[in-house]
Amino acid sequence: MANKYTLYGAQLSLYTGKLRSYLRYKQIPYEEVFSSRKVYKDIIIPKTGVQFIPVLKTPQDEYLQDTSAIMDVLELEFKERSVIPNTPKQKLISAILEMWGDECLLLAAMHYRWNHDNFPFIYEEFGEIALPNMPAFIRRFVGKKLGAKFKGFVPMLGITPNSIPAIEDWYEHHVLPILDKHFAKHEYLLGGRPSTGDFGLMGPLYAHLYRDPASGRLMKQIAPNVSKWVERMNQTSAACGEWLADDEIPDTLFALLKRQFVEFWPLQITTLARSQAWMKENPEKKKLPRMLGEHTIQIGDISEKCAVRSFSHWKLQRILDLYGSYSDSEKASVDPLLNELGGLEMMQTKVEQRVTRENNLLVKEGSN
Structure with missing residues (x-):
């Protein structure tokens, strides 16, 4: 098809x-190409300038990178089956949950992949990147070396022997039970159709925590309704239902959201402050480094050092911009909910030094 995406x-x-889940739900025609080492060398790096997947090639031969940015573009192009709610509370909560899935559930995804018994499965998967047509035992050998690079990122995220008990308690006794009860009542986060928040959760909950053997068994045991939601999100012909009426936010999500504002949002605010300080201290530099030192993450009663990832500035900026775009009447609708969840004060955070994405890199906004 001439208009097919890749x-x-x-x-x-x-x-x-x-x-992938988003493209399926939107019924956007596409074909998937496995990102082997050759594809990285011949296509991904030359066309995007970075080494990250996924990359989406448009029918106009444009190469798009970063899932949130890609979804922004496609929502403008494909109006049907929108995943962005049109009411203020649902739109904001959906965006908050997308950021949480992208940024915070990464901890559980990376921990359970690399610190639980997912081998040789994971090594074979990584080996396929380098040697897609070789036997499994050869892929395992090569994949172990490739996987070591990704495993090396684990402590940088704050996943250490000190924090692992708290991460497992958070995921197994908070995240999964809450979502399991929620999905027993609702098909998606905000009712009968998926929102951006659903897709934010889908990345970690599917690619790592559902597919990987150890965490997949755990999810099916602890949270069968979450497993069913993952499978529903992967359907190629999912029905397009309706979000909950009257801009309702299900109370089954409140505990999840409240804990986000206690533990996760302070980390994002600190990242923003560190990023802005770096830009003020380096006025001559346009591109931000990916890492900006260390700060402290709090999970339950445990504190641990983790890397300050500058890209989180862009993610948080999007949320604050959305809230800042609301009229007085929309804020009057949203603010009582934010106050109940413990996030109203943090939503007033001002972004003094803005960032943007340019050629798939994070740069100071307005710099030449």
Whole structure:
């Protein structure tokens, strides 16, 4: 088909799982190309300038990178089956949940992949990147070396022997039970159709936590309704229902959202402050480094050091911009909910030094 998109990704890739699910739900015609080492060398790096997947090639031969940015573009192009609610509370909560899935559930996804018994499955999957046509035992050998690079990122996220008990308690006794009860009552986060929040959760909950053997068994045991939601999100012909009436936010999500504002949002605010400080201290530099030192993440009663990832500035900026775009009447509708959830004060955070994406890199907004 002349108007078909091309998705460069992989089954093991967290963010590919997010975008693939979105393309299926939107019924956007596409073909998927596995991102082997050759595809990285010949297509992904030359066309995008970075080494991240997924990448989406448009029918006009444009190459798009970053799932949130890609979805922004496609929502404008494909108006049907919108995933962005048109009421203020649902739109904001959907965006908050997308960021949480992209940024915070990454901890559980990376921990359960690399610190639980998912081998040789994972090594074979990584080996396929380098040697897609070789026997499994050879892929395992090569994949172990490739996977070591990704496993090396685990401590940088704050996943250490000190924090692992708290991460497992958070995921197994908070995230999964809450979502299981929610999905027993609702098909998706906000009712009968998926929102951007659903796709944010889909990346980690599918590509790592459902597909990987150890965490997949755990999800099916603890949270069968979450497993069913993952399978529903992967359907190629999902029905397009309706979000809940009257801009309702299900109370089954309140505990999840409240804990986000206690533990996750302070980390995002600190990232924003660190990023803005770096830009003020380096006025001559346009591109931001990916890492900006360390700060502290709090999970339950445990504190641990983790890397300050500058890209989180862009993610948080999007949320604050959305809230800032609301009229007085829309804020009057949203603010009582934010106050109940413990997020009203943090939503007033001002972004003094803005960032943007340019050629798939994070740069100061307005810089030449």
